[in-house]
Amino acid sequence: xxxxxxxxxxxxxxxxxxxxxxxxxxxxxxxxxxxxxxxxxxxxxxxxxxxxxxxxxxxxxxxxxxxxxxxxxxxxxxxxxxxxxxxxxxxxxxxxxxxxxxxxxxxxxxxxxxxxxxxxxxxxxxxxxxxxxxxxxxxxxxxxxxxxxxxxxxxxxxxxxxxxxxxxxxxxxxxxxxxxxxxxxxxxxxxxxxxxxxxxxxxxxxxxxxxxxxxxxxxxxxxxxxxxxxxxxxxxxxxxxxxxxxxxxxxxxxxxxxxxxxxxxxxxxxxxxxxxxxxxxxxxxxxxxxxxxxxxxxxxxxxxxxxxxxxxxxxxxxxxxxxxx
Numbered sequence: 001x002x003x004x005x006x007x008x009x010x011x012x013x014x015x016x017x018x019x020x021x022x023x024x025x026x027x028x029x030x031x032x033x034x035x036x037x038x039x040x041x042x043x044x045x046x047x048x049x050x051x052x053x054x055x056x057x058x059x060x061x062x063x064x065x066x067x068x069x070x071x072x073x074x075x076x077x078x079x080x081x082x083x084x085x086x087x088x089x090x091x092x093x094x095x096x097x098x099x100x101x102x103x104x105x106x107x108x109x110x111x112x113x114x115x116x117x118x119x120x121x122x123x124x125x126x127x128x129x130x131x132x133x134x135x136x137x138x139x140x141x142x143x144x145x146x147x148x149x150x151x152x153x154x155x156x157x158x159x160x161x162x163x164x165x166x167x168x169x170x171x172x173x174x175x176x177x178x179x180x181x182x183x184x185x186x187x188x189x190x191x192x193x194x195x196x197x198x199x200x201x202x203x204x205x206x207x208x209x210x211x212x213x214x215x216x217x218x219x220x221x222x223x224x225x226x227x228x229x230x231x232x233x234x235x236x237x238x239x240x241x242x243x244x245x246x247x248x249x250x251x252x253x254x255x256x257x258x259x260x261x262x263x264x265x266x267x268x269x270x271x272x273x274x275x276x277x278x279x280x281x282x283x284x285x286x287x288x289x290x291x292x293x294x295x296x297x298x299x300x301x302x303x304x305x306x307x308x309x310x311x312x313x314x315x316x317x318x319x320x321x322x323x324x325x
């Protein structure tokens with residue numbers, strides 16, 4: 001849809017809003033300006049202006065947590081039948097787009113842990129834009145197209161400048177490649193340098209992971225948890241017991257007793273890797289992905305290729321667990 005504004009023509013852009021009672025429209029962000037100008041309709045009286053808020057094509061398959069998406073259109077309508085008919089036609093088109101978006105509930109995955117889950121690797125050029133058919137839970141507990149850094153909306157993260165490429169990107173890519181019709185929703189809530197004790201039930205890190213996962217479950221189906229942590233507990237002899245309890249607590253609080261849970265080994269020959277490797281024999285419905293062969297940028301944090309490969313390994317393990325459900 002185009003509008004005429006002065007002597008030029010421009011495409012109408014806008015943004016999705018939560019379904020619900022009508023509200024006063026707020027000014028959209030600079031990157032999403034509404035089209036404002038004289039409607040390109042026959043016999044439109046001079047100086048009649050219209051303001052449109054229409055979702056751009058990129059967002060049309062998505063919706064916001066807590067309600068289906070809708071696109072609001074605000075107009076100053078001339079008292080002419082043809083202008084009113086034109087308005088009704090636009091509203092019908094928008095309603096159809098809203099109904100189509102309602103079929104897109106994603107498979108949701110919770111990604112938690114410390115710095116390697118948050119991501120410290122450089123983001124490659126081909127991972128700078130949004131990932132098709134993948135959404136990320138943002139700081140308003142709403143879905144938006146997933147783009148790096150995926151840990152940007154973590155409610156427990158360190159400085160935003162530290163957030164880079166983690167395993168979530170390669171993980172989502174691999175899942176989508178294996179299921180061309182799937183939609184993936186990521187809830188990434190990691191914290192660099194965190195110890196497993198900080199993820200114990202009742203702590204802030206644990207509570208936020210559960211809260212955000214539950215928010216995502218209002219418009220999606222939780223399919224699994226990815227856990228990458230252990231560098232800060234490298235020599236902890238009780239690590240496996242603590243991890244087992246974390247798995248059981250998450251499953252109980254999220255209402256999914258068989259929720260797939262995949263843990264990833266850390267870089268280097270760390271003693272904690274032996275504990276992580278024994279998780280599948282200790283807790284049913286869990287898996288451990290190896291970090292063998294993955295390179296790091298500093299001895300601890302995986303490099304770009306390593307993070308992408310780690311994500312693919314997570315996806316392979318999740319798919320195996322889901323097939324066994």
